[in-house]
Amino acid sequence: MVRHISLKAASESWAKQPWKQYRKILFRLQKRVWKAVRANDRRRARKLQKLILKSRSAQFLAVRQVTQLNQGRKTAGIDGKLALKHHERFELVKQLARHGSSWQHQKLRQIPIPKKDGTTRMLKIPTVFP
Template sequence: MTHTTYSDDWEHSDWKKFQKTVFRLQRRIFKAVRVGDKAKARRLQKLIFTSHAARMLAIRQVTQLNTGKKTAGIDGKKSLTFKERFKLEKALRKHTKDWKHQGLR
């Protein structure tokens, strides 16, 4: 892929669809907790955690929308290229199996 293709892919991602997907999962978690179905809430949390839509929205939030996006991180970088954003999504996808979440209260 060329640099232009990465930027086109990023800009043409269906952000509205991603938001709708994540919101729907969040609403289902809320309803499960409200009725006391902790097992279902936990399954839905795992689903949202492994969701491609949630990862893409999280990366977009941190790299584009946050006010601290121009502040250098611990690695000294101020922003990520489009290619680096996709590499980050791939790395997050790879390591979601290793992640240990905190239990519900």
């Protein structure tokens, strides 16, 4: 079933997410991983790391970090998109939930940038959506 949310409702819904609670949940999981590694229990640490990847809190915080908080959020990607709208952020969280464990990053697009001395350097641009 596909739910359509109006843009205003998506904006309000994104703003009302319990970000502080998400950070607490993620921190607790990370602390459990640290304790497992400290106790030299690699199997438990690996299971907890997988749990973090599947965690809804971690997914929401990751999307928020990349689309709102990172310094490069205002730089357009190779797809020409400058920033994601609120409903697109929710869609990205859904994609992470569905394909997060099998996700593979794309290669960075390299664009030659001329320098003052006549040489060029490569600018590498990431994308959010595949």
